[in-house]
Amino acid sequence: MAPRGGDGLLSYIPRTLLMRGRLKLVALAALALASVARPALAQSILRDAETEAFMADMSAPLVKAAGMQPRNVQIMVINNPEINAFVAGGQYVWVHSGLLAQADNVNQVQGVVAHELGHIEGGHIVRFGEGIKEATGVTLLSLVLGAAAIAAGGAEAGLGIMGLGQQAAMSRFLAFSRGQESSADLAGARYLSAAGISGKGSLEFFKKLQNQEYRLAIPQDNSYGRTHPLSGERISVxxxxxxxxxxxxxxxxxxxxxxxxxxxxxxxxxxxEPTQTLQKYPESDQSIPAHYARAYAWHKSAYPQRALYEADALLAAAPNDPYFLELKGQILLESGRPKDAVAPLREAVRITNQPLISVLLAHALIATEDEANFAEAEQVLRLAVQRDRENPFAWYQLGVVYERRGDTPRAALATAERYAMMGQHPMALRSADAAMQGLQQGTVDYLRAQDIAMTSRAAIEQQRKKR
Known part of the structure; x- marks a missing residue:
């Protein structure tokens, strides 16, 4: 399991807190269901308009029950086949794709999200440092006492003190972590109850984790030496x-x-893999989910006509479904037919006004290489970044539009936004400085370029001091 910050539902060794606050997007593929690389996590985020809307609606009653505002909490999907979820600072819950794939129903996912909200509401990421600090104190004390014993001539005794101190520190930290997990379990139960949602899914999911523990031969007699209580213990409570x-x-x-x-x-x-998808959702299955899965499988396999057949089957069942329209537009665009992709994507945007779909529409408009479409692309992108600024591909596309129009300063500003979001501070600074050279002082765009330049310089200086 790749190291990460925050909690995981299933883990067996202490985790190091890798980051505090919001993680930054690094790169975005031009897909309706897009993979966004996260080097810090050695994983990637999957961004999809339909999935994010579902996650928001599914979790809203739980978020309210936890005393938070739904608009401030985001449930994001990580491309990882393991059954897990975690929090890593801010009001963000990160759910592994493997968890969604293995969940039997939405109630199980709600149970997981409720648990993770318990970590956020309890401030466990902030308090994580308290457990480390307490354990470090025990370790340092044992080192001092051990060194004193060695200096007094008791080398063996001194080393023994040090070893016991390390063991005590680890035990102290593990106990702290298990306490947080138990607290999050009970908090999640309160949220489910307040939202009028059954806890059956939560228990069912912990049973899945327990089965995984059995397969991994994890001892079931006690939780000593673990960051989390045993699933059997959690189920009983x-x-x-x-x-x-x-x-x-x-x-x-x-x-x-x-x-x-x-x-x-x-x-x-x-x-x-497409072969796995087609085995799970064979042609004999004519349900909406099966058409959906096969459309992506055929598209990944470079069979656009078969993918379009599945997309058309979906649209035959629901002609005005924006996500089916989005899918058809995506297939057409990525099959080299951007002109044909514009109409379904434009309709999907009209229905939802969803930023991720808007960026896909703008991509199609630009890909037509028809200058008559560039004004619409710019308008669509400007509205999209107003609603979702943290989309590097949107800023890239906006930069392309500005460059095609000969508006070099704003193209540089869009590039600066993209590099700043990606954490590439030298490139962000260079682009922001270039933007300021051509923008009128005091304007909104000039001030934004100035802000990026200042924050980029500060980040570069901070990195220099760490070397």
Whole structure:
């Protein structure tokens, strides 16, 4: 499991907090379901308009129950086949694609999200340092006492003190981590109850984790030496809480479940090998999720006509579904037919006004190489970055439009935005300085370029001092 900050539902060794605050996007492929590289996590984020809308709607009652504002909390998907989720600073929950692929229903995902919200509401990322500090104190004390014993002539005793100190420090830290996990479990149970959502999915998911522990031969007698309580221990505690809750027998919202099956199939089609997808969703399966999954499988296999057949089957069932329109536009665009892609993408944007789809429409407009489309592309992109600034591909496309129009200063500013977002501070500084050379002082664009230049210089200086 790649190292990362924050909590994971399933882990066996202490984790180092890699980052605090919001992670920055690094690169965005021009896909409706897009993979965004994250070197810090050795993984990538999967950004998709439909998935993000589903995650927001699915989690909104839980977020409110946790005392937070839904607009401030984001549930993002990491491209990782393992069954896991974690928080790493800010009000962000990171869910592995493997968790969504393996979840049997939306209720199981809600149970996971409720647990992770418990970490956010409890401030566990901030308090993570407290556990490290306390453990470090024990370690330092043991080193001092051990050194004193060695100096007094008791080398063996001194080394023993040091070793015991290290063991005590690790035990102290693990106990601290397990306490946070238990707290998040109970907090998640409260959120589910307050939202009127059954805890059955939460228990079912912990049973999945328990089965994984069995396969990995994890001892089930006690939690000593682990960052998390054993899944069996968690199940026992939570069962007592969930089964007496009024929401225990409440059924899953069928509309929400149908949306989950769609995004699950879509995700599997995007991340899995096409042969695996086609085995899981054979041609005999004519359901909406199956058409969705096969469309991505055929598209990945470079069979555009078969992919379009599946997309058209979806549109036959729901002609005005914006995400089916988006899919058809994506297939056409990436098959070298940008002119044909414009109409379905334009309609999808009209229906949803979703920034990610807007960027795809702008890409298609620019790819037509028809200058008559550039004004629309610019308008679409400017609106998109107003609603979702952290999309490097949007800034790249906006820079292309400005460059084609001969507006070099604003092309440089868009490039500076992109590099700043990617953490490439020297390139961001260079582009911001170039933008300021051509922009009128005091304007909004000039001040933005100035801000990027200042923050980039500060970041470069900070990196220089660390060397």
């Amino acid at each position: 939570l069962r007592e809480v969930y089964t007496v809750d009024p929401a225990w027998e409440k059924s899953i919202d069928p509309q929400l479940e149908a949306r989950f099956e769609r995004i699950k199939a879509k995700l599997i089609g995007f991340v899995s």
